[in-house]
Amino acid sequence: MEVDICILGAGPGGATAALHLANAGQPCLLLDRATFPRDKVCGDALSGKVLAELRRIGVSLPAQLEVAPIQLPSWGIDFYAPNGRRLSVPFKPRYNPAADQAAGHISKRIDFDNFLIEEVRRRPEIELREGIEISQHEQQPDGRWLLKDGTGAPVVLARLLLVANGAQSTFARQIGGHALEPAHHCAGLRAYYRGVTGLHPDNFIELHFIQDFLPGYLWVFPLPNGEANVGVGMLTEAVSKRKVNLREQLADMLATHPALKDRFATAERLGPVRGFGLPLGSKRRQLSGPNYLLLGDAASLIDPFSGEGISHAMVSGRHAADWAGRALAARQFTAQFLAGYDKAVYNRLGQELRLSGVMQRLLNYPWLFNFIANRAANNPTIAETLSMMFLDIDMRERLRKPSFYLKLLVGSK
Template sequence: MKETQVCIVGAGPAGLSAAMNLNKLGVDCVLVDKYEFPRDKVCGECFDGHVFHVLRRLDAGYVEEMDEQGIILKSWDYWFGDEKNRKLRTAFDKNATPRILTKRTEFDTFLMNKVKQMPHVTVMENVDITSIEQVLDGVILSTKDGKTKIKAQMTIGATGATSKFFNAVTQQPKREGDTYAFVRAYFTNVGKIPNNEVVFHIFYSPMIVLYICPLPDRTVSVEVGIKQTEIKKHNINLREKLFELLQTYEPVKDKFRNAELIGKTKGAAIQLSYKKAKLSGERFLLAGAAGQSVHPVTGYGAGHAMAAGEIAAQNAAQAIDNQDFSAKSLKQYDKAVYKKLGNEILLSQIITYIFDHPKTCLPILFSVGGSITNILTHEDFSQEFLNPVFYFRQLMGISR
């Protein structure tokens, strides 16, 4: 049985960040993932600025190294459009922290290679942890066949909210919320996308999102997403819908007229919720999608996950120093995460609600588009968006 201070389950951005930060703090940990790297991951591939900040706190050279290797692309442009030809465009100040556009496969592999060189981290790939047992002096994590067991003083769960490990550690059958299905395809030979802009196109009846994101190797990632319950209700084949939209939807069809598909389309599911999630308990912390750090529209996914991983590492190190792994003590982690990311998580929840009620809410969003654009390019746009005074100004026609 392998023994360590902290076992991190899941080697996405949250788990990798937690491992790197624990190493920085001198805490021994085991990082487990059920796949072998490099592994593909269906993801929006447009990351918010938290990624920059977390990486630079770890090592100022990481971002520059990824830039030099052509792993990342920077973007300051973002816009939404709908089938009724309405648009909401944002252009961030070029001095502001950019969005990072990258293939998750390459981004995660870069970080994993760094982690494998760290003295306080042991990496275990192709290991699918499905159960966790509380014992007097720690937790024992096991694979389904029982051949791999890891004993740790505590664990950080970074496997997502739909995994078997999430169910085991939280003792919940599933997190409350709606599941959304996505299909992703990579294309080459796509028409020019100005300023590396990331684009969302919205369709009604049923509500479908078409997402287009340029990538560093001159390929383009395209995704379509829909609430899972709508797929059966409307008998939708998402793969077919993706190609149909690229071939027939006026704003994009010219760009994709000569596009060539790279590889196969791939699918994924994510869970979105309006409710504040519990992030900790006796001897465990949750980070990443397991800790509600995911949203396909705001881009608050990998950045939130890495920030939560950093906070999880700090709280785990403190718990080890104090030898206090009680649910009451680890509740400080929830407070720290919501203090740092709470406004942005709430913004994601509001946008989830808007997209769940598109016919009512989206026309309002587009009608105040100019003001929303000003907010989105504001340094602390999430606080402004959540400020009731903003909505009062819109109703009264008062400018900022």
């Protein structure tokens, strides 16, 4: 078959791109090797930016998610500094859980991704084909991409390819040039638990920056049905240099760390501890080329400090749909024309990614991280900055002003 637009990967980035194309009346083919619902290893947190992107797809989607049993509303973040100090950062000052709409949610990826796929299934403009493993990508003389399955059989010939098939994307590595770089890649583990005690009554997510585990961090995110997503992440470069066994470290911290051991003493682990790799957005990379765009994890857009990838995938999906429409209208599929997509994505995410990269590097200096955590307790600017990493607030104008950094350093209110 021949199509104008083929999207590889039906996760948040690919599904978002397909839905925006459908809103514009543009047909597309959406392929995924899995059959939904399917699990994906992730932290499972949905930030305010996710809700904003859902709203851009369809104004009713955030409200549908809000009442769905697959999620918990989350009202903030608890940061635990290396010195043990807890910094509670609500997403909204003086929030009222009984009356306000939550700024964030937590939902297992198996459920959230299927939430998006159910919306995809309702759109006649989108042809969703599941269980299709694409093993070969061959560019034809006219620029189109011929995609073949594992047997070498042709699947589709596409004028424009939107590649959203995740952190292990063969296309992104071999054709997009996104080689694994240990200094810009995170190794992680995730497990589900039941019966973790001491979770915040308003479902604050927890990030623990433990002295002996830096520059890594440990998270605890509450989930529906009394469960919790628990995991660790550390730069691949640091894992290799320090010869860290992440599985042993995770088990040890949960069993012995003063802030965690009592809370996990009677908790039950549900299923195995699963590993994953995250290509971080701490380095600016090329996101497009002749007749293709890279989206989400395949575009190495994961936040280097928080590890958030869902909202960035959805942002890239929205811009990919926009530039796919422009390319078709202009009949322009060159690398030069599609570079406008790169500019659009980095114009939205670049400043935040750079700031997150700075925060990530602070983990190499525990004393400085402790200083900032202590200062943040009395400095609204720092607390707001941490919160904004999880919200849909445009930080670009503030980040351009020298006065913003002065407030961070001297504690001005």
